[in-house]
Amino acid sequence: MNSVTMEDVELAVRAMIDVALENEAYFSDLDGVVGDADFGVSLATGFREIDAKWDTLDRTSIGHFFLAISQIITGKVGGCSGPIWGTAFMRAGIVARDKSELSADDIGQIFERAIDGIKARGGAEEGDKTLLDALCPMSRAFEAEKNGEPLPAVVAAAEQAVEDTRNLEARRGRQSFTGERSIGTLDPGCVAVATMTKRIAETAKQSA
Amino acid sequence: MNSVTMEDVELAVRAMIDVALENEAYFSDLDGVVGDADFGVSLATGFREIDAKWDTLDRTSIGHFFLAISQIITGKVGGCSGPIWGTAFMRAGIVARDKSELSADDIGQIFERAIDGIKARGGAEEGDKTLLDALCPMSRAFEAEKNGEPLPAVVAAAEQAVEDTRNLEARRGRQSFTGERSIGTLDPGCVAVATMTKRIAETAKQSA
Amino acid sequence: MAKFVNDPANFVTEMLEGLVRANPDTLEWDREYNIISAAGAANADRVRIVQGSGSGHEPAHVMAVGPGMLDAAVPGGVFAAPSMDQCLAGIRAMNGPKGVLYLVNNYQGDRMNWDMAQEMAEAEGIRVGKVVINDDVAVQDSTHTVGRRGVAGNFFVIKACGAASANGADLDTLVALGEKVNDNVRSMGVALSGCRPPAKQDPIFTLGENEVEFGVGIHGEPGRARIAMKSADELMTDVFELVAGDLPFNKGDRVALMVNGLGGTPISELYVLYRKAAELAEERGLTVVRNYVGEYCTALEMNGFSLTMLRLDDELEGLLDAPAQVPIRVF
Amino acid sequence: MAKFVNDPANFVTEMLEGLVRANPDTLEWDREYNIISAAGAANADRVRIVQGSGSGHEPAHVMAVGPGMLDAAVPGGVFAAPSMDQCLAGIRAMNGPKGVLYLVNNYQGDRMNWDMAQEMAEAEGIRVGKVVINDDVAVQDSTHTVGRRGVAGNFFVIKACGAASANGADLDTLVALGEKVNDNVRSMGVALSGCRPPAKQDPIFTLGENEVEFGVGIHGEPGRARIAMKSADELMTDVFELVAGDLPFNKGDRVALMVNGLGGTPISELYVLYRKAAELAEERGLTVVRNYVGEYCTALEMNGFSLTMLRLDDELEGLLDAPAQVPIRVF
């Protein structure tokens, strides 16, 4: 794959902002099925703030850009989503610290380190019905295809993950309290990750 | 008309008991339309107690019998219904004080004195959408037919009253607070009086 | 059935049993007439105060019994005034050398039962004073109707008279004081849902998602009008104008302000509403000296609120400040 | 929309504005981080106590701030834990020479944000103690899940630690005390309706007329099971058995008993339920030393209740008896 530039990163984050804001109600409704219906609001709160501060974000490097986003999220977003998403962006920032371009290996590293960070922060493993169940197969798909054109495989893995998690029992986050009753429901975190990934791929294609 | 005996009176009160107990929910529902949905419960509470004390009621005269019923009602029934129905039976008791038979004139007197008592107690007049709007035409129908067979005319007046009150605006009792919005609704008190009157006539016919 | 009830016929009795079990040292319960009284009230050397009304308005009035408040409460069935016998028993139980004061909300059922009881008690030689409370501006006051309803404003009458009685005021003074509070207090409520009496189990009225019952009563009686939903601030503004404009409350007045939950409103929303009420009072040039946000006079689980405003003078302010103790324990 | 809201995005802020307007002399509000603190708490010469959690549980915790209770509360959005920055700001604001204690209910969002804040604060040299509360027996405690939730039992931790801090206890003592209270307190709730977050406006879950959500959480999360409606006594019996059997509470134990309304339950029904709880406690040979009937930890306007039972010893009894002052004014 081609290396990823600051412009690519900005496009990707903008795609995430759009998805979070457009789906505020839908993501909350998903969380309402067995959770507490705040996921959409939490996510939108964070990305709305990123949007508001867009022009002032530190762009001295891709890493600094990610760290600035991380700070906004941990500062503004509560619930599980603040620490989880904040940690992911923090890990991405550390990998990309002073870089103005990211190689395929860098992206692979970001996946890995972000996943490790989320596991450490919230104690979840793959299979606990959290957004890790999207990120882990996405990371594997990326590794498999990173020397070719990885994006379609990553999108496919994310979409598959949404359906696969349906049959899992939640063991982390608010929805875990319902135990077996969470089986058959979608995980809102997975849906958000998959929807964002798809939008990132579309935006990247358009601008290519 | 034939004179009314203690046995007739007992049959009539039993008919009232049956109507009150069978219609507890229905009368409350009627009261719920623009009132506070307690009329059925209040009425049933009183007549249930009369039923329970049936064998021990003072029967030394028809008047004493009515007074005993009045006491149970004021003792057990709250809301508007306790004072209103209690007053009606008290007035009936005073008219019939030492009598063991009631003439047509006595019955006419009972209507009049009960109506006066209810007006004095609650300050309502005919047209205020209360059970007076049943009792007053019933009393007039009785006066007109008392030398013949008054019961069918009284029943007809009561049934007519139920429909006539529909178009009135409530000016007494809890439902009066809704003002114009009470127009178009039935008055639960009128419905109860009419239903009881009809049942009394049926029971009287059967036993005749 | 969607309510926590056993046999609806025992609902009030079971509630009272819970209440006295929760307050064994401070409350007494006459099971025959369902009278709740403050421990020792019957021997207190002062005018004793009693109030009776339908149940379903808790904490009014059985949980407003205690030092500095009511000496006794006489609860009827849910939304049904107590019977004459109950009222009479309440008067008799609280009778003493200085007489008894009863407070009654202006509903015909309540008025008639208390009037009959008063007649009977006076015939027995008992000195009885009465204060009628009718603070609800939603209902037009006119001579050919029953007149305005009594709602949450009632609590201020209880508090003032309770404090004055503790200070040794005599019966005539208390009647005059109660009337003064009533003359200076105004209320109005709105609801977003109806409520279900235990014996009925269906809501007395049902509202669409976008409807508001405006000027609602505390018995599930529908209000004067059904209007379209508005924001919290707009609703409070409408209510405030009607309440403040009725007395009217004027620039420079010192007031007590109450936002009362009707039973099913989240506490958070009551504070959102209080915020606006306080702002409107300020804009009108009123000084809010005391405030009350919470449940004082409810209609079972009705989702709604009422606003009550009392104009204060030095006397009333002092009486509101006086200590009082009621069964509800906060930490 | 069936709620008293303006722009849902401002809901929590407007509630807090109402709260401080209602308590201008006793509460302070840091608008940047939405921290509510007791007037003067930041200068008190003792360990200060802070708690943060999602909003929508009022009076928990912003209305549990005051002398003898919390020094500060850090409310997040409705049902969303406060952000790490808020938690850190709360810790910093309440820091002093004797350190800060934070209380956190066992939800992952709350835990993660507070843990991160604690790390940051400790890196700044602040002494931080923490007590995790997890009293809800509806949720199975197991190592591969998040563990039990914290619900109304939390109030007893606040009350005990608040009183002990006022008595001068140091940070380690307070942590041990908080853990002791948590070890001895158990809760469980049931609901007859869901609730609607302001931003969502639809009920999180909907129940049929004959359904009960058993073991429900305080965020509208469904419970462990949906069961058929039963009488109040039967429901309380089921809940009582699970709560009392979990610790377990044994014959001869002295307890504090709380029947907590979840926000939309009539007060009358809470007392009907308390009646049964007290009876069951008696049958089990427990002595109810203190009781609490009302709203302590709610889920917006959810119609439901929870039962909380705390095993007492002399130390805890003394701490519960100590005076405390919270924003909610009863007459």
Ligand SMILES: Nc1ncnc2c1ncn2[C@@H]1O[C@H](COP(=O)(O)OP(=O)(O)O)[C@@H](O)[C@H]1O
């Ligand atoms: N411990 C965890 N690790 C990773 N992801 C988690 C964890 N807990 C929850 N999540 C993700 O967060 C989503 C819920 O977020 P949110 O609603 O903000 O949290 P809360 O449970 O505090 O309400 C879930 O759908 C899940 O994907």
Ligand SMILES: Nc1ncnc2c1ncn2[C@@H]1O[C@H](COP(=O)(O)OP(=O)(O)O)[C@@H](O)[C@H]1O
């Ligand atoms: N002042 C009155 N005079 C005569 N009848 C009345 C009066 N007020 C109410 N009623 C009758 O009583 C009925 C309502 O009784 P009830 O529900 O017990 O009273 P409440 O208004 O106290 O709830 C009305 O339908 C009406 O017929």
Ligand SMILES: [Mg+2]
């Ligand atoms: Mg959530």
Ligand SMILES: [Mg+2]
């Ligand atoms: Mg009625």
Ligand SMILES: [Mg+2]
């Ligand atoms: Mg009534």
Ligand SMILES: [Mg+2]
């Ligand atoms: Mg949440």
